[in-house]
Amino acid sequence: MAEEREATYEIPSDLAQIPTVWRYEILRYFRSRRLLAALAVVGVILSVIYLLPPLYDSPYSGTDTEVSLHIEFDDLGSGIPEYVGSINRTAIDGGTLEVFVDGEPYPSLDGVNWVFSSREAGGLGFNAILFMPNVIMQNVSEVTATYEWYTPPESFASNFIGFVSILVIICVTAFAADSLVGEFQNKTGYLLFPNAVKRGTLFAGKFAASVTMGVVVVGLYYGVVAALSIVSARGVDDDYMLSFLLAIEYLIAATAIAYFISSLLKGTTGALVLTFFLLFMILPIVDGVSMFSGVKIEGSVTFAAGAISYILQDPYPADSMMDVGMGMEIHSFYPSPETAAIVMLLYAVIGCMLSMVLFKRKQLAG
Amino acid sequence: MIELEHLTKDFKEIKAVDDLTLEVPRSRTVGFLGPNGAGKTTTIKILTNLISSSSGRAVLNGVDVVTSPKRALANVGAVVETPEFYPYLTPMETLHYLGRLRGMSPNDITRRGKDVLDEVKMTEWKGTRIGKFSKGMKQRLAIAQALLHEPEILILDEPTSGLDPRGMVEVRETIKSLKKQDYTIFMSSHLLGEVQEICDSAALINRGKLLIYDTIEHLKTVTKVAKLEVTTDLDVPPQIMSAVNSMPNVRSAEAVNPRTFVVTFDGSPDQRADLLLAIQKQGLRVTGFSPVGLPLEMMYMELIKESR
Numbered sequence: 001m002a003e004e005r006e007a008t009y010e011i012p013s014d015l016a017q018i019p020t021v022w023r024y025e026i027l028r029y030f031r032s033r034r035l036l037a038a039l040a041v042v043g044v045i046l047s048v049i050y051l052l053p054p055l056y057d058s059p060y061s062g063t064d065t066e067v068s069l070h071i072e073f074d075d076l077g078s079g080i081p082e083y084v085g086s087i088n089r090t091a092i093d094g095g096t097l098e099v100f101v102d103g104e105p106y107p108s109l110d111g112v113n114w115v116f117s118s119r120e121a122g123g124l125g126f127n128a129i130l131f132m133p134n135v136i137m138q139n140v141s142e143v144t145a146t147y148e149w150y151t152p153p154e155s156f157a158s159n160f161i162g163f164v165s166i167l168v169i170i171c172v173t174a175f176a177a178d179s180l181v182g183e184f185q186n187k188t189g190y191l192l193f194p195n196a197v198k199r200g201t202l203f204a205g206k207f208a209a210s211v212t213m214g215v216v217v218v219g220l221y222y223g224v225v226a227a228l229s230i231v232s233a234r235g236v237d238d239d240y241m242l243s244f245l246l247a248i249e250y251l252i253a254a255t256a257i258a259y260f261i262s263s264l265l266k267g268t269t270g271a272l273v274l275t276f277f278l279l280f281m282i283l284p285i286v287d288g289v290s291m292f293s294g295v296k297i298e299g300s301v302t303f304a305a306g307a308i309s310y311i312l313q314d315p316y317p318a319d320s321m322m323d324v325g326m327g328m329e330i331h332s333f334y335p336s337p338e339t340a341a342i343v344m345l346l347y348a349v350i351g352c353m354l355s356m357v358l359f360k361r362k363q364l365a366g
Numbered sequence: 367m368i369e370l371e372h373l374t375k376d377f378k379e380i381k382a383v384d385d386l387t388l389e390v391p392r393s394r395t396v397g398f399l400g401p402n403g404a405g406k407t408t409t410i411k412i413l414t415n416l417i418s419s420s421s422g423r424a425v426l427n428g429v430d431v432v433t434s435p436k437r438a439l440a441n442v443g444a445v446v447e448t449p450e451f452y453p454y455l456t457p458m459e460t461l462h463y464l465g466r467l468r469g470m471s472p473n474d475i476t477r478r479g480k481d482v483l484d485e486v487k488m489t490e491w492k493g494t495r496i497g498k499f500s501k502g503m504k505q506r507l508a509i510a511q512a513l514l515h516e517p518e519i520l521i522l523d524e525p526t527s528g529l530d531p532r533g534m535v536e537v538r539e540t541i542k543s544l545k546k547q548d549y550t551i552f553m554s555s556h557l558l559g560e561v562q563e564i565c566d567s568a569a570l571i572n573r574g575k576l577l578i579y580d581t582i583e584h585l586k587t588v589t590k591v592a593k594l595e596v597t598t599d600l601d602v603p604p605q606i607m608s609a610v611n612s613m614p615n616v617r618s619a620e621a622v623n624p625r626t627f628v629v630t631f632d633g634s635p636d637q638r639a640d641l642l643l644a645i646q647k648q649g650l651r652v653t654g655f656s657p658v659g660l661p662l663e664m665m666y667m668e669l670i671k672e673s674r
Contacts, residue, residue, distance in 0.1 A: 196437070
């Protein structure tokens with residue numbers, strides 16, 4: 001028997017091949033209209049959410065000039081009787097606060113006359129001017145204040161982050177749903193599979209690329225919202241990064257589900273449609289049943305994804321029940337962040353494992 | 367070297383490949399012949415890790431492709447059906463993608479890429495996205511990518527399929543030149559002339575079973591059935607046609623025109639000479655007596671007929 005010739009080039013390891021697959025998958029998305037479409041969605045949604053409130057006379061910040069304060073006598077639990085002037089704004093800049101008594105400036109004098117008190121609870125701010133016990137308050141007819149106010153970062157971010165779970169579904173549909181099945185339906189597998197590369201390697205490279213594209217789009221969304229929050233809300237919410245991490249975890253879990261569908265079905269259209277509607281409608285409808293049944297469906301990935309926006313609320317919302325009469329109760333359930341993280345992780349791991357097994361077994365027999 | 371050992375593939379109740387055993391020695395070009403649905407593409411798909419076998423082994427360079435596909439395919443270039451390419455890539459980008467997977471450096475890919483694109487006459491299109499390429503262009507590019515990493519084994523599934531006559535000639539010329547470069551080539555085709563022209567040996571399968579596997583030269587000699595075209599200087603009367611039909615070893619005689627008829631003859635060269643004499647004894651002045659069609663074609667038709 002003739003001696004076999006050695007391969008001219010040394011085949012890279014499985015790990016070394018993954019970045020190659022990843023790079024060309026990324027190139028595919030960068031050259032496709034899907035990325036443009038996803039970015040357009042981001043642009044439109046950001047613009048709408050950001051611009052609509054000011055257009056409808058609800059700006060993110062402003063200056064209230066000589067607003068009348070309603071003065072009440074209260075000891076505020078401190079034991080010291082005080083006059084309290086409530087300010088009807090969630091967040092104000094205490095440094096800009098000026099108080100006027102009967103039209104005349106009434107300075108604080110380092111707390112001799114009054115102090116500014118700001119507290120936050122459940123996303124609502126309580127801002128007040130605490131006047132020191134002073135005879136002057138008994139003889140005045142009007143107390144006014146001038147100050148700059150702004151939307152708190154938590155409220156500002158909440159307006160935008162509610163859309164993130166839908167954005168994740170859009171990304172997963174655009175960048176993952178037909179990734180595996182396309183190789184079979186479009187017959188590009190005839191080109192790729194006869195190479196010295198394992199299906200598992202192809203899977204890993206593709207999965208990484210799909211997640212990367214999702215991270216780019218979702219990351220861009222979070223980045224722009226953070227920038228807008230700094231500009232309009234004078235800062236970013238403390239839990240903003242946690243929300244982003246949960247969003248990325250949801251993206252990975254949803255990508256794993258999309259890959260499972262992609263490895264199971266025979267056509268790209270079916271995979272795209274099923275992925276979108278499963279995450280956008282079918283699972284949320286199942287989640288919605290819990291409102292009436294009273295059963296908390298903690299194992300649902302879309303229910304878990306609620307934590308992405310709830311994490312911004314301070315304090316974190318608690319489960320509740322409302323009796324609406326006629327023996328009916330409506331339940332409001334909220335996923336705990338820890339449980340949500342575990343559920344999404346399980347979806348990601350199990351989804352990846354199942355889809356990789358199916359992808360390896362799938363044959364190009366057509 | 368390619369070895370198929372008792373290879374079997376079942377698709378539910380259909381046996382696409384049935385206990386196929388075959389060996390393609392190093393540096394040989396073997397044609398894999400069979401009618402549509404014979405199991406050619408299924409065999410090639412097993413060899414290239416596109417589908418799994420039900421039983422048996424498919425071995426490339428001593429490595430089982432089913433159990434160790436990565437190692438087995440390391441030194442193989444393949445064109446299966448007419449593969450689709452990623453439309454967003456150019457030919458050169460496609461070669462870079464596949465070349466990187468095959469362990470080539472970017473410089474090697476660029477250098478080799480130019481060579482192989484030149485070989486298949488695609489240099490002009492190397493920077494154009496593949497999206498709108500014709501089937502023929504894709505087929506040529508498919509051959510280029512198979513050659514890129516200078517593999518020892520080339521597996522080609524109907525490599526001239528979908529090409530225009532000029533493209534077919536060019537691809538055949540490319541394969542012929544590869545033969546001279548020490549490649550081991552296993553190519554399926556249903557074009558008998560193509561196999562006869564290009565290959566050293568041919569394996570014929572039908573319904574998944576190997577019918578015959580031998581060198582082209584030997585197959586030509588063992589083929590006893592031939593079609594002989596007989597031309598005379600005068601019209602051939604019906605009674606003489608009847609007489610020819612009943613001559614020894616004649617399967618049939620059919621008139622092509624009043625002075626020409628074709629005899630399907632199953633006999634040795636000596637018996638063929640006797641046939642000519644017998645026709646002349648009928649009073650016909652024979653001006654032409656020559657075989658028509660390819661010997662391989664005759665054999666192919668015979669074997670297919672027998673295997674049904």
